[in-house]
Amino acid sequence: MNKSKKKITADILSYFILISGSLMMIVPFLWMISTSLKTADATFVLPPKFIPDHITLNNYKNVINSFPILRFLFNSIFVSVTITLGQLLICSMAAYVFARIDFKGRNALFLIYLGTLMIPSQATLTPQYILMNHFGWVNTYKALILPGMFSAFGTFLMRQYFLTIPKSLEEAAFIDGASHLKVFFRIIMPLSKPGLATLTITSFMESWNSFLWPLIITSDDKHITLPLALTRMQGRWHTDYNSLMAGTLITVIPILIVYLLAQKQFIKGITMTGIKG
Amino acid sequence: MVGDKGIKKILIICLFLLPSLIGLIVFKGIPIIWSLILSFTKWDLIGSPRWIGLGNYKNIILDKDFWGALAHTLYFILGYLPLVIIFALLTALLLNRKIKGITAFRAIYFVPVISSWVAVSMIWRWLYNSQYGLINYLLSLIGITGPAWLQDPHYAMPAIIMTSVWKDTGFLMIMFLAGLQNISEDYYEAAEIDGASGIKKFFSITLPLLGPTTFFVLIISIINSFQVFDQIWVMTQTEPTAAYTQVLVTQIYNYGFKYYKMGYASALSWVLFLLIFVFTLIQNKLQKRWVNYE
Amino acid sequence: MFKKTITFIAAAALMVTSLAGCGSKASSAANSDEPVTIKYLSYSAQPDHIKDLEKMIAAFEKENPKIKVKYETCLYDDYFTKLQTLAASKTLPDVFEINYENFVNYASKGSLLDLSDVISKDKSFDPSVYDKTSYDAYKYQGKQYGLVEKFSTCLLFYNKDLFDKAGVAYPNDNWTWKDELAAAQKLTDAKKGIWGTYSPIQFYEFYKTIAQNGGSMFSNDMKTVTINSKQNVETLQWMIDKINKYHVTPSDAEMSGQKNEDMFKAGKIAMLRTGTWMFSYFKDAKFKWDVALEPGNTQKAHHFFSEGVAISKDTKQAEAAWKWTKYFTSNKDSVQTRVETGWDLPAVSDSSVYDSFLKQTPPDNRKAVLDALKTLVVPPVVENEAELADTVNKELDAARLGKKTPQKALDDAKTEIEKLIQ
Numbered sequence: 006m007n008k009s010k011k012k013i014t015a016d017i018l019s020y021f022i023l024i025s026g027s028l029m030m031i032v033p034f035l036w037m038i039s040t041s042l043k044t045a046d047a048t049f050v051l052p053p054k055f056i057p058d059h060i061t062l063n064n065y066k067n068v069i070n071s072f073p074i075l076r077f078l079f080n081s082i083f084v085s086v087t088i089t090l091g092q093l094l095i096c097s098m099a100a101y102v103f104a105r106i107d108f109k110g111r112n113a114l115f116l117i118y119l120g121t122l123m124i125p126s127q128a129t130l131t132p133q134y135i136l137m138n139h140f141g142w143v144n145t146y147k148a149l150i151l152p153g154m155f156s157a158f159g160t161f162l163m164r165q166y167f168l169t170i171p172k173s174l175e176e177a178a179f180i181d182g183a184s185h186l187k188v189f190f191r192i193i194m195p196l197s198k199p200g201l202a203t204l205t206i207t208s209f210m211e212s213w214n215s216f217l218w219p220l221i222i223t224s225d226d227k228h229i230t231l232p233l234a235l236t237r238m239q240g241r242w243h244t245d246y247n248s249l250m251a252g253t254l255i256t257v258i259p260i261l262i263v264y265l266l267a268q269k270q271f272i273k274g275i276t277m278t279g280i281k282g
Numbered sequence: 283m284v285g286d287k288g289i290k291k292i293l294i295i296c297l298f299l300l301p302s303l304i305g306l307i308v309f310k311g312i313p314i315i316w317s318l319i320l321s322f323t324k325w326d327l328i329g330s331p332r333w334i335g336l337g338n339y340k341n342i343i344l345d346k347d348f349w350g351a352l353a354h355t356l357y358f359i360l361g362y363l364p365l366v367i368i369f370a371l372l373t374a375l376l377l378n379r380k381i382k383g384i385t386a387f388r389a390i391y392f393v394p395v396i397s398s399w400v401a402v403s404m405i406w407r408w409l410y411n412s413q414y415g416l417i418n419y420l421l422s423l424i425g426i427t428g429p430a431w432l433q434d435p436h437y438a439m440p441a442i443i444m445t446s447v448w449k450d451t452g453f454l455m456i457m458f459l460a461g462l463q464n465i466s467e468d469y470y471e472a473a474e475i476d477g478a479s480g481i482k483k484f485f486s487i488t489l490p491l492l493g494p495t496t497f498f499v500l501i502i503s504i505i506n507s508f509q510v511f512d513q514i515w516v517m518t519q520t521e522p523t524a525a526y527t528q529v530l531v532t533q534i535y536n537y538g539f540k541y542y543k544m545g546y547a548s549a550l551s552w553v554l555f556l557l558i559f560v561f562t563l564i565q566n567k568l569q570k571r572w573v574n575y576e
Numbered sequence: 577m578f579k580k581t582i583t584f585i586a587a588a589a590l591m592v593t594s595l596a597g598c599g600s601k602a603s604s605a606a607n608s609d610e611p612v613t614i615k616y617l618s619y620s621a622q623p624d625h626i627k628d629l630e631k632m633i634a635a636f637e638k639e640n641p642k643i644k645v646k647y648e649t650c651l652y653d654d655y656f657t658k659l660q661t662l663a664a665s666k667t668l669p670d671v672f673e674i675n676y677e678n679f680v681n682y683a684s685k686g687s688l689l690d691l692s693d694v695i696s697k698d699k700s701f702d703p704s705v706y707d708k709t710s711y712d713a714y715k716y717q718g719k720q721y722g723l724v725e726k727f728s729t730c731l732l733f734y735n736k737d738l739f740d741k742a743g744v745a746y747p748n749d750n751w752t753w754k755d756e757l758a759a760a761q762k763l764t765d766a767k768k769g770i771w772g773t774y775s776p777i778q779f780y781e782f783y784k785t786i787a788q789n790g791g792s793m794f795s796n797d798m799k800t801v802t803i804n805s806k807q808n809v810e811t812l813q814w815m816i817d818k819i820n821k822y823h824v825t826p827s828d829a830e831m832s833g834q835k836n837e838d839m840f841k842a843g844k845i846a847m848l849r850t851g852t853w854m855f856s857y858f859k860d861a862k863f864k865w866d867v868a869l870e871p872g873n874t875q876k877a878h879h880f881f882s883e884g885v886a887i888s889k890d891t892k893q894a895e896a897a898w899k900w901t902k903y904f905t906s907n908k909d910s911v912q913t914r915v916e917t918g919w920d921l922p923a924v925s926d927s928s929v930y931d932s933f934l935k936q937t938p939p940d941n942r943k944a945v946l947d948a949l950k951t952l953v954v955p956p957v958v959e960n961e962a963e964l965a966d967t968v969n970k971e972l973d974a975a976r977l978g979k980k981t982p983q984k985a986l987d988d989a990k991t992e993i994e995k996l997i998q
Contacts, residue, residue, distance in 0.1 A: 155305030
């Protein structure tokens with residue numbers, strides 16, 4: 006009796022905090038939506054109006070007509086999905102070694118991995134470009150995708166996640182004579198859905214929004230990604246904010262979809278007592 | 283530790299680790315070493331690099347703009363880091379409960395993360411507007427006259443910090459959420475049987491078992507906040523307070539891409555690297571005490 | 577174990593990189609009958625003039641069937657990042673647009689093709705088709721390294737409706753700063769959020785405004801820094817006074833992120849000093865507006881902004897590149913398209929070209945654009961233009977925020993600039 010009362014109070018409190026927090030989170034986003042439906046002169050009215058007097062879809066039409074949006078959408082999706090899938094596999098495998106298989110120099114190597122995250126990308130942009138040029142990969146999908154697939158961030162993330170998985174399950178399997186390969190694919194990976202989901206979200210999002218690298222490595226419309234194309238709405242002397250917001254919203258939808266699908270995996274994992282024998 | 287031994291072990295390590303390692307060496311390692319070499323040169327990008335040894339590093343130490351940028355960066359980190367981690371953890375704990383509509387809430391809290399900084403900066407500029415902005419309006423309701431946030435040297439960085447916390451909370455929140463999933467209910471049940479309160483449960487079960495996740499969140503946040511760039515660039519570069527919010531990476535960007543001084547920019551990057559490395563080591567040592575890997 | 581791993585990794589890495597190296601393009605042996613392709617990079621074509629560029633390219637390719645022009649554009653803000661990356665990897669496009677300030681930098685570093693050769697080979701080329709001053713601007717150390725593509729300038733834009741409402745006479749070509757201030761005071765209506773006048777306080781605006789008071793940043797031979805002269809301090813004080821003392825110009829806080837051009841278009845600013853490139857943006861403004869020469873103090877001065885087209889020194893298609901460069905900048909059809917679509921103005925000597933430009937409205941007083949050229953001031957060019965601009969802007973910002981007096985700000989600017997040009 007006491008317990009459920011406690012739970013109800015906790016729930017009400019939770020709702021209160023969550024809702025007020027949600028307002029703070031979403032108000033700017035709502036403004037984005039409202040701007041995308043306005044005309045330019047209605048945009049810079051102070052105090053601002055959230056609900057436009059005249060709703061117009063012109064901005065969306067403008068975005069869709071301004072450039073081959075399907076092509077760019079395809080480019081972005083192709084690049085981001087490939088990078089994400091690549092990371093899921095490559096980073097998890099490396100993370101497994103760092104989390105579970107000891108060898109001399111493992112910690113030093115991991116530190117080096119972390120070290121690669123500590124150099125700002127602005128410093129490696131030009132050398133990376135020269136390297137791609139040397140390979141003959143300028144303005145190719147290869148150059149857009151490959152550098153992004155080998156991120157130390159993903160390895161770090163999965164390693165930490167693997168470290169939260171209790172070893173008891175593997176130990177049972179090893180005693181039964183299983184190999185690392187089996188343990189990895191049969192035990193560790195299935196138990197890592199939340200971690201993999203997180204990696205999916207971050208990897209997809211980062212590659213989707215990536216701007217500076219695609220800017221310098223692509224030189225024609227065939228390979229341009231959507232966020233990069235969107236910057237074209239920002240002219241040198243004036244910005245078509247309404248179309249920019251419309252375009253941004255279009256770009257944001259795929260990430261939202263990936264997020265919603267992925268976060269479904271954020272469900273409680275195993276219970277220790279659940280697995281016996 | 284059981285498992286494959288000997289040759290089999292080596293093969294497994296190769297199979298699992300090599301793709302990642304080779305890719306990292308080629309696509310990150312080579313450019314990184316290159317930039318290290320460049321840091322000892324003078325290069326205007328158009329001609330050829332010219333070796334000048336420690337010249338750039340000497341100039342960095344003598345450059346008062348560098349120390350200013352360093353101070354601003356540290357200011358940002360000290361303001362941003364504690365806030366974003368606490369908010370992210372609290373939000374994750376809240377969103378980990380089984381209440382109705384939790385999916386919708388999780389989506390809403392993530393929305394700032396997926397918005398672009400261009401859009402975010404426009405909206406927040408309006409919010410920070412000294413006469414018509416929502417923030418000063420709310421402050422006026424409780425009798426405070428708000429400052430001209432982005433145009434006031436004292437308040438520009440705090441404003442950026444607040445916006446950054448708002449935007450990044452959702453990102454760190456999902457890390458914590460993922461970590462929370464692996465804390466078995468059994469622990470909590472056992473604790474409750476022993477009569478432990480919510481707070482006690484948090485500190486003796488949740489926090490320790492979140493160890494690896496917290497470690498990750500802290501390190502990544504340190505690394506990222508030292509490299510803060512996007513928000514500074516869109517929020518204050520066109521304001522007169524630009525000089526008061528210069529951080530290390532805006533400097534690197536300017537020298538590398540605007541002033542044709544790639545050698546100097548590379549040296550700056552490596553100084554930044556050293557700073558991040560040292561801070562990470564310190565944080566690592568501090569955390570070795572309370573990380574629990576089961 | 578570790579050692580072995582490292583050796584293995586190093587060997588593997590070497591293998592991979594050498595394999596990858598095999599993928600690089602072999603240089604194409606050009607068959608002299610095959611069409612050659614040249615690459616052209618532009619920033620001013622974005623976002624409004626891509627179709628115009630394509631039209632010019634199509635016409636050019638028709639006249640020159642053996643040449644194909646592949647164009648690439650990006651935003652002005654990203655342009656120089658991109659250009660430098662290309663320069664650093666020695667893959668500059670055959671032809672590219674470059675503004676006057678950066679032209680000197682690239683020319684002095686040897687990345688541009690000396691055009692003397694192609695010019696002497698081209699019997700049909702007549703340099704007098706260009707306006708002489710602009711043509712000569714793209715010389716470096718006496719040799720021609722680029723062709724002038726276009727120019728633009730800044731004028732005083734004014735909102736006629738606001739003037740009518742306040743009963744103030746329109747600006748004319750004889751106005752001085754005093755006239756501007758007097759009008760601005762009558763036009764400013766704080767309650768309605770209307771401001772009398774606006775001009776930004778930043779590097780580009782600054783070097784022109786100080787010229788209107790007889791000052792300059794450098795001595796004529798560019799060897800002495802004169803930025804903190806008495807006239808310049810006076811000028812900076814006047815610019816700041818418009819905000820803080822007379823309240824006819826909005827402060828940054830009062831603008832809070834809005835762009836001055838948007839405020840003008842929304843009828844919130846009565847007089848605006850801005851560029852002729854804004855003609856098309858203001859075309860559909862909901863009020864009547866016009867332009868006038870900028871008021872000066874002791875003399876008049878106007879901007880001369882210019883873009884040129886240069887050829888990369890490493891181009892493998894010098895002849896084709898030259899043909900396109902020449903065509904793009906001075907061919908009659910090219911020039912006509914440019915004028916009609918408002919893609920700034922070509923710098924040609926044939927003044928009839930400007931006829932169609934002068935006939936377009938708004939604004940009515942388009943001849944001010946050409947008149948402004950009589951009192952032009954070019955950007956002070958040093959090797960490191962961007963750094964110079966940022967340095968000056970930092971001091972101007974400090975003065976604007978009240979952190980430094982104009983005298984101190986300009987004194988500090990002088991010290992910083994002297995360090996730069998050492």
